[in-house]
Amino acid sequence: MAKVLILVDHASGKVAKTAGELATFAKRAGDCVGLILAPEGQSQALSEQLANTVIGQVIAVESNDFAKHGQACLLDAITQVVEKVKPDAILIPSTSEGKEIAGRLAIRLNSGVITDAIDFASDLSATQSVFGGSFTVSSKVSTGIPVITIRPSAIEAEVGSSAPAFEKVDAV
Incomplete structure (x- = not known):
């Protein structure tokens, strides 16, 4: 079973709906681990919104x-x-910041x-809509860990039944 890391997008203390959507896609492949990057003292409250x-x-x-x-610190x-x-x-x-x-x-x-995917499969392949939606293509990353951006509203978020385990790590 695969482990998929998702970046939890948030603004003004509220988790974006894309978190549930990405989690739904990730669950197809296996275990979903959410990553919250937040200012001091805000991650626990954001995590509770993922219940x-x-x-x-x-x-x-x-x-x-x-x-x-900015980006350099986030990437670290x-x-x-x-x-x-x-x-x-x-x-x-798949937002402007997410793609960057x-x-x-x-x-x-x-x-x-792979950017702007509209689907993600259990084999870690992604589907993209191209040429203004005229065609769909399936792609798979062949080198390293696949980094895939998913378009918002590409799927209805699945509802979970329990709060995720929470772990805070220190930034280096």
Whole structure:
């Protein structure tokens, strides 16, 4: 069974609905681990909002440097968690920030990246809609850990029955 790490998007103290959507896709492949990158003192409250998702575990990294230093600081924290969790795939919301993080993370991990996927399968392949929706293509990353961005609202989020286990790790 695969382990899939998802980046939990949030703003103004609220978890985005993409967290449940990514968790639903991740669950197809195996265990879902959510990653929360938040300012000091906010990760526990954000984690509690994931109680109705199928995320099994949440790992949180807190730092006030995320807002000050941007992408470089976020990438350091994500890389730290990837080294700890050793996921088989990484799913990120396909937002402008998510695509930037995915591209930079793939370079850092020497991995392939697939953007704007509309589906994710248990074999870690992704489906994309191309040419204005005229065609769909299925792709699979052949090098490193697949880093895949998923379009928001690509799936209805599955409802979970229990709160995920919570672990806070220190940023390095």
